Amino acid sequence: MSSIRVLIAEDQAMILGALAALLAGEPDLTVCGRAANGREALRALTAERPDVLITDIEMPEMTGLTLAAETRTRFPATQVVILTTFARPGYLRRALEAGAKGYLLKDRPAAELAEAVRRVHRGERVIDPELAAEAWASERDPLTERERQILWRAGEGRSSAEIAAEVHLSEGTVRNYLSEAISKLGAANRIEAARIARQKGWL
Amino acid sequence: MSSIRVLIAEDQAMILGALAALLAGEPDLTVCGRAANGREALRALTAERPDVLITDIEMPEMTGLTLAAETRTRFPATQVVILTTFARPGYLRRALEAGAKGYLLKDRPAAELAEAVRRVHRGERVIDPELAAEAWASERDPLTERERQILWRAGEGRSSAEIAAEVHLSEGTVRNYLSEAISKLGAANRIEAARIARQKGWL
DNA sequence: ACTCGCCCGTGACACTTGTCATGCCGGCGC
DNA sequence: GCGCCGGCATGACAAGTGTCACGGGCGAGT
Numbered sequence: 151m152s153s154i155r156v157l158i159a160e161d162q163a164m165i166l167g168a169l170a171a172l173l174a175g176e177p178d179l180t181v182c183g184r185a186a187n188g189r190e191a192l193r194a195l196t197a198e199r200p201d202v203l204i205t206d207i208e209m210p211e212m213t214g215l216t217l218a219a220e221t222r223t224r225f226p227a228t229q230v231v232i233l234t235t236f237a238r239p240g241y242l243r244r245a246l247e248a249g250a251k252g253y254l255l256k257d258r259p260a261a262e263l264a265e266a267v268r269r270v271h272r273g274e275r276v277i278d279p280e281l282a283a284e285a286w287a288s289e290r291d292p293l294t295e296r297e298r299q300i301l302w303r304a305g306e307g308r309s310s311a312e313i314a315a316e317v318h319l320s321e322g323t324v325r326n327y328l329s330e331a332i333s334k335l336g337a338a339n340r341i342e343a344a345r346i347a348r349q350k351g352w353l
Numbered sequence: 354m355s356s357i358r359v360l361i362a363e364d365q366a367m368i369l370g371a372l373a374a375l376l377a378g379e380p381d382l383t384v385c386g387r388a389a390n391g392r393e394a395l396r397a398l399t400a401e402r403p404d405v406l407i408t409d410i411e412m413p414e415m416t417g418l419t420l421a422a423e424t425r426t427r428f429p430a431t432q433v434v435i436l437t438t439f440a441r442p443g444y445l446r447r448a449l450e451a452g453a454k455g456y457l458l459k460d461r462p463a464a465e466l467a468e469a470v471r472r473v474h475r476g477e478r479v480i481d482p483e484l485a486a487e488a489w490a491s492e493r494d495p496l497t498e499r500e501r502q503i504l505w506r507a508g509e510g511r512s513s514a515e516i517a518a519e520v521h522l523s524e525g526t527v528r529n530y531l532s533e534a535i536s537k538l539g540a541a542n543r544i545e546a547a548r549i550a551r552q553k554g555w556l
Numbered sequence: 557a558c559t560c561g562c563c564c565g566t567g568a569c570a571c572t573t574g575t576c577a578t579g580c581c582g583g584c585g586c
Numbered sequence: 587g588c589g590c591c592g593g594c595a596t597g598a599c600a601a602g603t604g605t606c607a608c609g610g611g612c613g614a615g616t
Binding site for chain 2 (some may be wrong): 602603605
C-alpha cells in the first residue's frame with residue numbers, strides 16, 4: 151500500500167518546517183516537497199505531481215487562492231487543502247470557487263490536518279464546520295470593483311483628494327463611492343467600512 | 354545527560370501541535386507542556402517548571418509580553434523565547450524589557466528554533482539578526498499612554514465624540530490627543546497615524 | 557521653589573468627509 | 587425600444603476632523 155504524497159506551501163519558514171514535521175509523524179503520508187510561495191509551489195507541482203497540496207492563503211508572489219485555481223486547471227489530479235488563519239466567509243467562498251476541496255483553520259487541533267489530507271484524497275470535501283455554518287448565513291460581497299479599489303486606499307489612510315488623483319476620478323466621485331460602500335456595509339465612516347470589508351475578506 | 358524541558362504557548366492549535374512535533378524530533382529536547390494562552394501557560398509553568406518557555410506574542414487572555422514579565426519574576430529559572438510573526442522594533446524592545454532572552458521570527462528556518470532553545474538554555478541571548486539591526490536604527494515609541502489609548506480607538510473607526518464618551522474626556526481633548534499623535538508620527542490623518550503606530554508595534 | 561512633562565480642558569477656524577439630489581452615458585435583459 | 591444598473595460626474599450642505607492658541611492642575615526631578 152503506497153502512501154499519500156503531500157506538498158506544502160507556506161511562507162513562514164518555521165511554520166512550514168513544523169507542519170512538515172507534524173505530517174512526517176503519520177506513516178501513511180509523505181511530504182514530497184515544500185514551497186515558500188505560490189510560484190515555487192507551481193514548480194514543485196510540475197516536478198512532483200503530489201496527491202494533495204496544502205497551502206496558506208496570504209503569501210507573496212502568488213496567493214493560495216490563485217494557486218488553487220491554477221492547480222485545478224493544470225494539475226487536476228492534485229487535490230487542494232487551504233490552511234489559513236482567517237475565518238473569513240469571503241475567503242472560503244473564493245477558495246471553493248477556485249476548486250479547493252478542503253478549508254481548514256490554523257486554530258483547529260493539529261490532528262485534523264492529517265485527517266483532512268486523507269479525506270480529500272478519498273474524494274471527500276473538508277470544510278471547517280464553524281466557518282461553513284457562518285458562510286451560509288453570511289451575505290456575499292456587495293462591493294463593486296471600484297468601491298473595493300477606493301475603499302482599500304481609504305483604509306490605508308489616503309485622503310479623498312489623493313485617491314482621486316491615483317485612480318483618475320474627481321474628488322466628489324471618490325466620496326460618492328465611499329459613501330456607497332459605507333452604507334452597504336452599515337458602517338459609520340470609511341475607517342469602519344474598511345475594517346468590516348477586510349474582516350469579511352472582501353478587500 | 355538530561356534533556357532540556359520546553360513549554361510552548363501558542364494560540365493557534367495547529368501551529369502549537371506542529372511546533373511540538375518539530376521539537377519532538379530533537380533528541381536533546383523534551384516538550385513538557387503546551388498552552389493555548391498566557392493563563393494556561395502560567396498554570397503549566399507552576400506544574401512543570403520547564404527550562405525554557407517558547408511563547409507567541411499575540412494571544413487571548415494574556416499576551417506573550419506580559420507572560421514573559423510574569424515568568425521572570427515568578428519563575429526566574431525558566432528562560433523565555435519569544436516566537437512571533439511580527440518584526441516590530443517596539444515588540445522586540447518590550448520583550449527584552451520583560452526579560453525575554455530570545456526573540457525569533459516565524460519566517461526563520463525551522464532548524465533555528467531548536468538551536469535558539471539550546472542557546473538560551475546555555476545562558477546566551479538569541480535575537481533575530483535583521484531585527485536587531487533595525488531596532489537599533491529605529492526610534493522609540495513617542496506616544497503617551499493616553500495618545501495610544503485614543504489612537505487605538507480611532508483606528509477601529511470610532512468618531513471623536515464616541516471616543517470622548519468611552520474614555521470620559523471632552524471631544525476637544527480627544528481631537529487634541531489625536532492631533533498630537535498625528536504630528537508625532539508624521540501622518541496626514543488619524544487613519545495613517547494608526548496604521549504607522551500599529552506597524553511599528555506601538556499600539 | 558521652580559521647571560518640566562503629562563494630563564485635561566476650551567474656543568475658533570479651516571479643511572475634509574459623508575450625504576443627497578441630480579444629471580449623462582453605455583451596456584444588458586426582455 | 588425601454589427600463590435598469592453601474593460607472594462617472596457636479597454642487598451644496600451638514601457633520602466630522604485637524605490645528606492652533608490658550609488656560610489650569612498635578613507630580614517628579616533640580
